[in-house]
Amino acid sequence: MTKRKVAVALSGGVDSAAAALLLTRAAYEVIGIHMRLRDSPSFxxxxxxxxxxxxxLGIPYHQLDLQKEFxxxxVDYFCREYRHGRTPNPCVACNHYVKFGLLLDKALSLGADYLATGHYAKVEHSRHGHRLLKAADTRRDQSYFLYTLTQEKLGRVLFPLGEHNKDEVKQMAMQAGLPTATKSSQDICxxxxxxxxxxxxQRFPTLPGEVVDTRGRKLGQHRGIAFYTVGQRHGLGLASxxxxxxxxxxxxxxxxxLGHEEELYSRKLTAHNLNxxxxxxxxxxxxxxxxxxxKSKETEATLSFRNDSVDVHFAQPQKAVTPGQAIVFYNVDEVLGGGIIDSVERET
Incomplete structure (x- = not known):
């Protein structure tokens, strides 16, 4: 019987190393692919x-230069969003366009049946379709960043770490003599x-402007909207x-x-770019x-869909809902989908 072939996205860290190890033990034909994303000593x-x-592990190694695409x-998306006063989520963009876009295409072109990554999440395959689920280790669950996956892509994806916790992953990698990252990972690479x-x-000119309260009264001056995000308290340069x-x-x-903490809460938002x-x-x-x-807790909400957007009404007011960030919807452990927060209706 011919082995199923899987390409593993290898970052050089412990999670993707353990994913590759588990797949070799599961009798897949495994190849490793590393994405070259930046030109720097750390990369x-x-x-x-x-x-x-x-x-x-005794598996073939491939390197894919995706610096221009990344x-x-x-990077350009990250800067553009901040320039427009929004707070981006580059990990979601990277997963959508790079890992499960360009990298998945490369894996399939190499003859792989699947692309595997070191994400903490689960995918359930059946003849009725594919479901994206939370990881068993809910403290490490990364399903939030994967909501842009489609049925077609989920059918080609494996998440070997879905049933494991971080301690188990570190232990199995160490026992196998695999090199692992010694520093903790950061959310933006x-x-x-x-x-x-x-x-x-360095990316674009910043223009100073007014800082006002919710009544429009001038409180001071800011150094450029790109340096601020909704909910920020420190670094405002004002005494109060x-x-x-x-x-x-x-x-x-x-x-x-600017306003006081109670003015940060909202019960309604609109999101677009839905999947x-x-x-x-x-x-x-x-x-x-x-x-x-x-890092936020899930909360109950009612979703009302219209064309290519959704109005989300929360059962309880939510603090610092931020345009540009992703909102992801769940049914217990299953990821239903998500979108990008476009506008927010604050409590009055």
Missing amino acids: DDHAHRAADICRI ESCV FISRKNYGAFLS GKPLYVIRIEPESNRIV WISGKIPRESITARAKIRY
Whole structure:
């Protein structure tokens, strides 16, 4: 019987290394693919570790240069969103356009039946379709970042770590003698959180503007809307007896609006760029659990669909709902779909 062939996306870290290890043990024909995304010493190190993983496991190693595509689809998008006063989610963009777009296409062109990654999530295959599920280790679950997957792509995807926790993954990698990343991963691979300002300043000119309260009264001046995000409290450069937060960003007037914590809450938002994993967007309103950012708790919401957008009404007010971020919908452990937050209706 011919073995099924799977290409593993190898970052050089422990998770993708363990995914490759598990697949070799499961009697797949395994090949490793490393994406070259940036030209830097740290990315050189990632490539060397990915090659070492393939050598130790005795599997072929391929490197795919996607620097131009990554710059266009992820980095440029990241900068463009901040420039327009929105808070981007580059990991969602990378998964959609790069990993499960260009990389998946490359894997299939190499004769692979599947592309596997080190994501903590599960996919359930059946003749009735494919379901995207949360990982067994809910603390590490990354299904939020995968909501753009379609039925066609899910049919070609494997997530070997879905049933494992991080400690198990580290242990199996160490026992196999695999090189693993020693530093903790960051959510944005091409920039550290400390360097956002400098990075964005190099990409486009920033224009100072007014800082006002929710009544429109001027409080001071900001250094450019790209340096702020909804819910931000620190780094505002203003003294106040009661803490102030960024309530909203108005790119059309180049203003930052500040208010008190209670003014951050909202019960309704509109999201666009929807993807519904089943391929069939509901025609009638439904109730689901919604997640407005990766680390937030799910909350009950009613979803009302219209054309290519959805109105989301929360059962309980949500704090710092942020345009540009992804909202993902769940039914218990199943990912139903998601979209990008476009506008927010604050509590009055």
